[in-house]
Amino acid sequence: MINLPAAPGLGFKPEHFAAIRSTRPDLGFFEVHAENYMGAGGVPHAQLRELRADYALSLHGVGLSIGGAGRLDAEHLARLNRLCNAYEPESFSEHLAWSSHGGDYLNDLLPLPYTPETLGIVCDHIDEVQAVLGRRMLLENPSTYVLFAQSTLSETEFLAEVVRRTGCGLLLDVNNVFVSATNHRTDPRAYLADFPLAAVGELHLGGHAEEALPSGPLLIDAHGTPVADPVWTLYAEVLARTGPLPTLIEWDNDVPELPVLLTEAARAGALLDALEVRHARAG
């Protein structure tokens, strides 16, 4: 069941809690990183309970290591299940990436080659997540900085097959598409043309940083700046094909005051609204 409203949402930052409480901004949902709410009690849960009472909630995991080689961490999956039971989020999502190895947690979303072997591993892991949580999850496409000689499938082929085998949905991060395509000198529109859009349950938009390398720009998925104009253009093109979808503005580093984020959310909201009008006329 995925029923986040097809409206803009924000990543919740505790420093915005007082402003959110006093202004009750008109947003479709808030998204939180699951791992920040895995303590027993205190401020994080007090804030999340209050937020959840007024807004739809997207629970976004960053630590499950779905693309890892070993078994999923059963304790971590149990913690996610407890959070889902406690807050009943409208959506749970995780990443096509790995972050743990040999019992150590590396705190980054690391890439994997796309092969029949890794496809089987990722699908087994997603089957397990969906069985334990008793819900359909969304899997997010990554930002990548390198490729692998071992890969025999494209990322979009890989994701489409994951969807077909597991029945999971996808979280399409449009900034990640732009970052990866720029880094690998490929065409983001070709990627989106191949992307299984029918499975998308949520969109992510975030800012990236740019480094100059001798061969050209290297984009880094830094989430510390406004969404870049080319990403807004790609977002509008995706919406034209999918219709309105829940859209998150991600801003995790150098977090500005709430109104700056609301301005970004309003820009997504205007594109969503324009679409509603067009669809209404067409209907």
Place this chain on the structure above:
Amino acid sequence: MLAPAEGHGGFVAAFRAGLVGGGLPEGVTAVAEAEQRFAVYRNNVAHSLTEALARRFPAVSRLVGDAFFRAMARVFIAQHPPASPVLLDWGAEFPGFLKGFPPVAGLPYLPDVARIERARGLAYHAADAVAVSPAALAGATSPEALRLVLHPSVALVASAWPAASIWAANQPGADAAGMRAQGPELALILRDRALEVPVRALAPGDAALVAALLAGQALGPAALRGQLAEPGHDPAAVLGYLMAAGAIIEVGEAA
């Protein structure tokens, strides 16, 4: 020696080795500058864990300076990487690491400041529990037989140094140069009714009493502990502080 693992397990192991200083893992490609592009992952892992540690130990970071802390964090991370994605649990080994890290031997109080910050982190995330009302204590006919259960956030950190005062002097906006405390201190850490986590230096009698309550002793024997540590000790002030903070969650007859 074990043969390298095949398949995805081997890939992940080789990638991990590359992250911690090995060369470019086999199979990594890029349109150009593969080494610099792979280094983004190396930097992300080191930077994100360093930031996470600095968020947990801000007073230690201020005491040694930001640049020093970052360099030291890399050494700690290599020895004690997080064992779980729940980073709020990470850092238990940091005080012990500081104790054995020769470059900070000149700051002997540093491990105890880290223990205070670790206790504050645990208190911040400790389970919720409802405080009893003051009437629960006031109405008792034989208070010495009462057993007080303290909030799960309550902790004591004993230091041979004035660690609580040093911690307080290294909070944002505080002036460390004005710190005059000397001698050993006992720090009481708890999460109060506003969900904040103050640190309070306790006199020896107060600390002995709280330690006895934490160990499950009834109020009478606990008060005796306070008097043994500090002749003539009056338990009223520290009990009043615990009650006001909402740190007493159950009052019952001792078994």
